[in-house]
Amino acid sequence: MTAINPNTPKKDSSPILSVRDLKVHFAIPGKGLFAPDRQLKAVDGVNFDLYPGETLGVVGESGCGKSTLGRAILQLIAPTEGKVAWLGKDIVGAPHREMQPLRRDLQIIFQDPLASLNPRMTIGEIIAEPLVTHKPELGKEEIKARVKRMMARVGLLPQMINRYPHEFSGGQCQRIGIARAMILEPKLIVCDEPVSALDVSIQAQIVNLLQELQREFDLSLIFISHDLSIVRHICHRIMVLYLGNVMELADRDSIYAAPKHPYTKALISAVPIPDPEIERNKERIVLTGDLPSPLSPPSGCVFRTRCPFAKDQCARETPKLEHVSSNQEVACHFHESI
C-alpha cells in the first residue's frame, strides 16, 4: 500500500461554487379538499463556498435535506430562493441552453449503484453517454478508447465493455457510476451516499478511488453521507444539517476535535467505534425522542425538542450561524457555555 497525502484544496484561488441563502420548499397538498397547501422546508437557507480540490461533507439524519441540497446545487431541483454561483455566475433559473454546457463540469453519483444504471445499456454505452451528448464531434473509435481508459482507471477490466449492469457486483456498479461521472473530467461531483450500500471491504476501495481521482483531476466533491467515520476520512470541511438548517459548518479537525453544537456533539458521540475498550468507556450523549415532522418544525431553534440544553430563549429566537473561529461556524444561542 502506498501512503498518499490528502489533497490540499486551493483556498487562495476563488471558490468554484458559492451558495447563498439557498432554499428548497416543497408544497404538500393540505389534508382536506379545500385545505391550503403546506410548506415542507427541505432546505432552509444554506450558505457555503467550495474551492477547487475541496471536499465538503454534508451530514445529518435521514430527511434533513442532504439529497435535496445536492440536487438543488446541480439545478436538478429548482431552488425556491437563493443563489448558486458556479465560477462566479448565478445558475439558478438559467435556461436549458445555458445550463447544458455547464453540465459537463457538474456530475452526480448515487447511493444505489445498480438502480441508477440503465439495465438495457451495456456498461460501455452507459459510460460513453455523457461523451456522446457533450462531445458529439469525437469519433466512435476515440469514444471507445476514452471509455476503456476510464474503465481501467476506476478498476474495471476494459474487456468487460459489452457487459450489462446486472452482471456486476454493487462495488463494480459504483465504479461504473464513477467512470460515467468522470468521463468528461468534471470540476465538481456531488456524491450522494456513494458507499452506503456497499460492504465494508468494498467501501474502502471506493473511498480510495474517489480520493485518487480528486488529486489527479483537482476535483471538488460534495460528499453526502450519514457515516461520520467515512466523512472524517475523506472531507476537508463538514456541514451538519438538521431539518433543512445548518447547525454547524467547520473544517474537519475543528469539528471532530471540538464540536460546538449540541447536535454535532450528539451525532459524533453516537457513532460506534470498532474498539471494545474505547467504545465501552467513551462518553456519550444520547438524544431522546425522534426527529420532529418537517411539516411543523419547532419554533426558534429547530433542534430544541431534542436538545439537552434548551432554554426558553430557544423557543423564541432562531439562532444564527455565527463564526466562533475563522474556520468554524455554529448556530446555537449557548455555544459558549455548553
Added chain:
Amino acid sequence: MTTNHILTVENLTTSFQTPDGKVEAVNNVNFALDPGETLGVVGESGSGKTQIFMSIMGLLAKNGASTGSVRYKDTEILNLPPRELNKIRGVSMSMIFQDPMTSLNPYLKISKQMTEVLVEHRGMSEGEALNRAIAMLDRVGIPGAAQRVHMYPHEFSGGMRQRVMIAMALLCDPEVLIADEPTTALDVTVQAQILDLLRDLQKDFNTATVMITHDLGVVAGLCDRVMVMYGGRVVETGSVRDIYYDSHHPYTEGLLKSMPRIDHANEESLFAIPGQPPNLQNLPTGCAYQARCGYVTDRCSAERPVLKSFDQGRASACFREDGK
C-alpha cells in the same frame, strides 16, 4: 450429555436449489450460546449470517434445506414440524428482523399483534395480555404506550417501530433473542438509543442475544463473543477482545483495518481488501479468501483450511495457524 448451553448448533449446513444450481449458503457451522451471553455475527453481504438463523428458526425459503443439529437446551429443533416449532419460536426464542415491516402486519393494530401470542402461549386473558403489552412498550421507551398500543405500524417512526419489534420479541421472556441488523436502517442517534435499550434489557432479563451486523463498532460495544463469517463458513471466532486486539484470520484483520475511524485523523489512504466477495455458487477449491488474501500460498488453492481451535475458546480457519 447435558450442558448449560441454551442453544447448541452442530454441523449446520443449509443449501438452496436454484435454476442455476445449488447454493451452499451455510456450511458446517458450529457454535453454542450460553445464558446471558451476547454473540456478534459479522461478515460481508451474502456470507450466510441471516440464513444460519433462518435455518435455526425454521424460516427458510421453500427452496432451502438444512442438515446438522440444532438443540434448544436438550431438545433437537432442526426441521421440526411448524406445530412443534411454534411452542419455542416467538416464545423461548425470538428474532428481530432488519426491516420491521416484514414482521409487522400493516393492517393490524399493534395491540392485536402483541396480545395474540400471550393469549395463545401464556394462557392470558385479553385484558391481562393488553396490560403486559403496554408494560412492555413502556419498558422499551414508547411514550404514551397505553394510547399508542392501539395504533397501526405505519403510524410509528422507524425508530419507534424497531422498539415495537423489540417489545414484541420480549413479550414471552425469551431465553434467546436473535437480532438481525436491528439498527442498520436507523439514524445513528436512534441507533444509539436502541443499543442502550438492548444493553439495559440484557442486564434486566439475562437474555442470551445474537447480534447480526456488518457494523464492527456495534459489536465492539455490545458483544462478548464474535463469529466472523466468510463465504458461508465461520472463519474465526473468539472473545470480542481477542478478535479486535489479536485477530488471527487475514479476513478479520483486513476488515478491522479497512474501517475508517471517527476517533482518528487518518492522513493516509485507507487499507482496502482487494477484489470482491466470492460467489457462493462458484467457490474456488481451497480457501474461499485466497483471491483477496495477502498471505496466500500454493497450499491455499489446493486444500481448504478447517476451523482450528487454539487458546481458550478461539479458532481460525487458515493455514497460518499451523506455523504459529
